[in-house]
Amino acid sequence: MSINGKAYIVGAYEHPTRKADDKSVAQLHAEVAYGALQDAGLTKDDIDGYFCTGAAPGLGPLNMADYLGLTKLKHLDSTDVGGSSYVLHVGHAAEAIALGLCNVALVTLAGRPRAEAMATGTAPRSWGVNVPDDPFEIPYGRTVANAYAMCAMRHMYEFGTTSEQLAWIKVAASHHAQWNEHAMLRKVVTVEEVVNSPMISDPLHRLDCCVISDGGGALIITRPEIAKSLKRPLVKVKGHGEATKNQNAGYTDLTYSGARWSGPRAFEEAGVRPADIQYASIYDSFTITVLMQLEDLGFCEKGQGGKFVADGNLISGVGKLPFNTDGGGLCNNHPANRGGMTKVIEAVRQLRGEAHPKVQVPGCTLALAHGTGGLLGTRHGSATVILERE
Amino acid sequence: MATMASNRALPAIQVDPTNKPYFDAAREGRLLIGLCKDTGKHFWYPRGCSPFTLSNNVELVEAKGTGTIYTYTVMRTKEPYCVAYVELDEGVRVFTNIVDCDLDSLKIGQKVKVVFKPTQGDAPPATMFTPV
Numbered sequence: 001m002s003i004n005g006k007a008y009i010v011g012a013y014e015h016p017t018r019k020a021d022d023k024s025v026a027q028l029h030a031e032v033a034y035g036a037l038q039d040a041g042l043t044k045d046d047i048d049g050y051f052c053t054g055a056a057p058g059l060g061p062l063n064m065a066d067y068l069g070l071t072k073l074k075h076l077d078s079t080d081v082g083g084s085s086y087v088l089h090v091g092h093a094a095e096a097i098a099l100g101l102c103n104v105a106l107v108t109l110a111g112r113p114r115a116e117a118m119a120t121g122t123a124p125r126s127w128g129v130n131v132p133d134d135p136f137e138i139p140y141g142r143t144v145a146n147a148y149a150m151c152a153m154r155h156m157y158e159f160g161t162t163s164e165q166l167a168w169i170k171v172a173a174s175h176h177a178q179w180n181e182h183a184m185l186r187k188v189v190t191v192e193e194v195v196n197s198p199m200i201s202d203p204l205h206r207l208d209c210c211v212i213s214d215g216g217g218a219l220i221i222t223r224p225e226i227a228k229s230l231k232r233p234l235v236k237v238k239g240h241g242e243a244t245k246n247q248n249a250g251y252t253d254l255t256y257s258g259a260r261w262s263g264p265r266a267f268e269e270a271g272v273r274p275a276d277i278q279y280a281s282i283y284d285s286f287t288i289t290v291l292m293q294l295e296d297l298g299f300c301e302k303g304q305g306g307k308f309v310a311d312g313n314l315i316s317g318v319g320k321l322p323f324n325t326d327g328g329g330l331c332n333n334h335p336a337n338r339g340g341m342t343k344v345i346e347a348v349r350q351l352r353g354e355a356h357p358k359v360q361v362p363g364c365t366l367a368l369a370h371g372t373g374g375l376l377g378t379r380h381g382s383a384t385v386i387l388e389r390e
Numbered sequence: 391m392a393t394m395a396s397n398r399a400l401p402a403i404q405v406d407p408t409n410k411p412y413f414d415a416a417r418e419g420r421l422l423i424g425l426c427k428d429t430g431k432h433f434w435y436p437r438g439c440s441p442f443t444l445s446n447n448v449e450l451v452e453a454k455g456t457g458t459i460y461t462y463t464v465m466r467t468k469e470p471y472c473v474a475y476v477e478l479d480e481g482v483r484v485f486t487n488i489v490d491c492d493l494d495s496l497k498i499g500q501k502v503k504v505v506f507k508p509t510q511g512d513a514p515p516a517t518m519f520t521p522v
Contacts, residue, residue, distance in 0.1 A: 046465045122467065124401075135403045135413075136435040138517045139509055141465060146473040147461035157461070157498045201463045201473075218437035250423075250434030252475070252481030254461055378485070 002269055003091065008227035009235045010389065011040030011109040011220030014326075014341075015048040016182050018333055020112045021215040025057050028110030028216045033068055036218035041230050042104060044065040044068070047220075048084050049075040049102030051089040052082040055336045064108065075102035081244070081381025082373025083283060085109075086219070086340035087308040088383035090369075092241025093221040099107075100243035103223055110216030111336020120212045120337050124202065133247075137378065139181075144285070144337075146246075147210065149201035149255045149376035152288035156203060158255055158303065163203055165306030166195035170330050172314035173284065174296050175325025178358040184211045185331040193225045194287075210329035210339065217341040219348075233352040234390040238272070241265025246379040255303075257372055258382025259296035266299070270382055274298040274368060276384075279350040279361045281343035281369040284328040285376075290314075293370055294321075297384065318361040323349065323357035340371035344385065351389040359375035393493040396469035405411035411450055411513035421517060422450040422503045434482035441448040445494055447520050458522070464493045475517050476502055490520040508519035 013035030020028060023228055027350035029052075037043060050073050056064045060078040075096050082090055086109055113120055121144040126134050155161045171191055177183040189207060197207040243261035246252075267273060274297060282297075284290045290307035298322055300308035315320035326332045326346040329339040347367040349355045367387050374380035406415050408410045424433040426440035427447045440448050460483050462474035472488040474496075486503070488496060490506065501522040506515035 055501045077422045122465070132406075132409075132437060134436055135405065135409055135483045139403050140473055140485060141398075141471055142473065142485065142517075143465065145425070146465050150475065151471065153463055153498070199464075201465050203463075212517050247434070247483075247485075250432065250484070254475070254482050366427035372439045 001092040001098060001192060002237050003098050003240060004269055005224070005236055007094035007221050007237045008224060009090065009219055009237065009348050010035035010152050010222050010227050010230050010232050011042065012345045013167045014217040014345050015215040015335070016107055017215045018182065018184050018213045019114050021115050025110055025112055028112065029056060029064055029108045030068055030185055030214045032218035033106055033108050034109055036106065036220045038285060039189070040220040040232060042063045043387065044070070044118055046104045047106045048072045049093060049105035050098055051077045051093060051105060051107040053078060053080040055109060055338060064138070068149045070138055081286065081383065083338035083340045083373030083379040084373030084383040085338065087369055087371035087385055088342055088381065089244050090219065090221060090237060090385045091242060091383065092242060094237040097221065097223050102390045103226060105221045107219040107221070108216065109336055109341040111338070112214040113337055114212050114214045118212065120172070120251060123210055133188045142378070143208045144375065145204060146203040147170040147375035148286045148288055149204045150377045151292065152166045152203050154254045155292065159306065160289065162193050163195045165310050166208055167191040167292060168309045168312065169284070169287040169290045169314065170194045172325055173328045173330040174183065176325045176359050178332030179282070179358040180327045180332055183327040183332040184213055204286055206287065210285050210334045211331065213333040213335055214338070215333055215335035217335065217345050219344060235348050236388045236390050237385060239266040239268070239270025239386040241269070245382065246377065252378055256375060257292045257296050258380055259370060259372070259384065262382040262384040263297040266386050270386040272386060276366055277368045278364045279347065279367040281347045282323050282325050283339055283343060283372045284330045285339060285372070289372055289376060292376070293372060297370060316361060322359070322361050325355050338373070340373065340383065343369040343371055347387055351387055393464065393470050394473055394492050395489045395491055398469040398471055400507060400509040400516050401412060402510045404511045404512060409436055412436040416506055416517055417507055418515050421453045421455045423453045423478065423480060425449050425490065425504060426438070432482050434484055457490065458496055458500060459500045461498060462496055464481065468519045472496060487518045488520065489518045
């Protein structure tokens with residue numbers, strides 16, 4: 001079964017807050033859900049499918065469904081693959097809709113790591129209890145930052161990738177963020193400023209890392225007949241792919257990501273090629289995350305990511321592949337330490353023609369959103385969706 | 391520039407019924423790795439099933455304790471430390487720390503050997519590596 005054309009994203013909402021001192025996580029979920037419903041022109045009781053992750057407070061979707069007053073649910077999915085979850089949820093929602101399991105799906109994400117002063121990237125952190133790899137990794141100070149830095153180090157060793165090339169990814173994001181009034185970092189930066197920022201985990205500098213922010217977002221996905229009855233531009237789910245990559249029993253290869261598998265699955269289902277994509281939302285927890293995903297999604301050859309991103313090739317209006325035109329995780333926000341939601345939202349904005357005029361891709365009809373969740377250097381989830389303006 | 395590896399306090403390792411033999415050997419200064427007896431292939435990290443066949447026809451075997459740095463990074467925290475994957479001579483890549491050295495002198499491909507470092511309380515030691 002293909003989901004191509006079986007579901008549409010009709011509601012998308014990003015919370016404007018970046019520091020939510022005065023709101024609970026549950027309340028942030030409520031506000032993004034309401035925002036997405038308003039955007040779609042639907043109401044709470046239209047929702048019969050609900051998607052969230054372990055970042056939502058409570059037991060799977062149960063406590064949030066209660067807080068939000070969702071009483072008509074007949075399909076639930078709390079698959080958690082970190083920041084890639086929300087991209088994966090779009091695919092799962094389209095599958096559920098195509099099978100007739102639900103009609104209107106709501107996906108929510110919210111969190112407040114900034115208000116809670118969380119050391120997101122630099123403090124060792126387990127995902128739970130009885131995790132079998134923890135005794136072999138946590139005592140060694142495994143953090144988000146060093147698990148990505150080791151990939152960057154190996155990429156440089158194998159392919160000659162440089163810190164200056166990685167810096168171009170941040171530079172491009174900052175060019176976009178300057179137009180986003182909600183972005184945390186709106187100042188346009190230079191390659192020199194990135195490579196001269198403090199080293200966090202060799203070879204990643206502070207400006208190679210994404211921001212830590214509060215906030216969240218929500219999406220509404222529905223069947224074609226309902227989508228066509230609403231007043232919003234039609235954004236069709238055209239293809240989806242998901243994958244996990246792990247340590248491969250000790251024979252891990254850190255030069256590629258799970259996008260090597262999720263990307264081709266999405267492209268095949270959509271019936272399009274990387275060269276057809278006019279705008280891409282690419283997960284940007286770190287600059288190296290973007291570079292490896294671009295290679296693995298097929299936007300350039302393996303090992304050529306450094307050359308591909310250099311000289312502004314990711315800047316809208318300048319380069320061949322405009323990416324993360326909201327400023328992305330590197331400059332705009334990374335709500336709940338999970339960037340997949342905002343990746344989908346900005347792709348929807350581009351397809352609707354509702355991105356900031358300074359970064360809007362003219363006549364954008366085909367976009368990709370991709371997420372990597374968990375740790376690139378140990379085990380991670382990967383999800384790709386391809387969306388089309390109809 | 392030189393950055394000596396810090397002797398940061400290591401959290402106690404959580405031993406469970408399945409990984410206990412690995413850590414018992416670590417207390418004796420021996421490095422064990424998994425061996426799948428269905429395929430004859432080594433694996434990391436140690437577990438009670440074969441990641442190649444999923445059967446429990448596995449055992450722990452002693453590794454030579456030497457290898458090379460596959461990749462690494464230095465966390466530039468108040469107490470700097472090096473996180474690395476070391477490729478053992480047996481072929482598996484082990485998530486670890488490189489210790490007792492100048493962290494600014496490390497290179498991918500560098501030869502290293504195992505050392506065991508105490509963790510908090512009476513928990514078993516951590517399996518780390520130092521340049522040969």
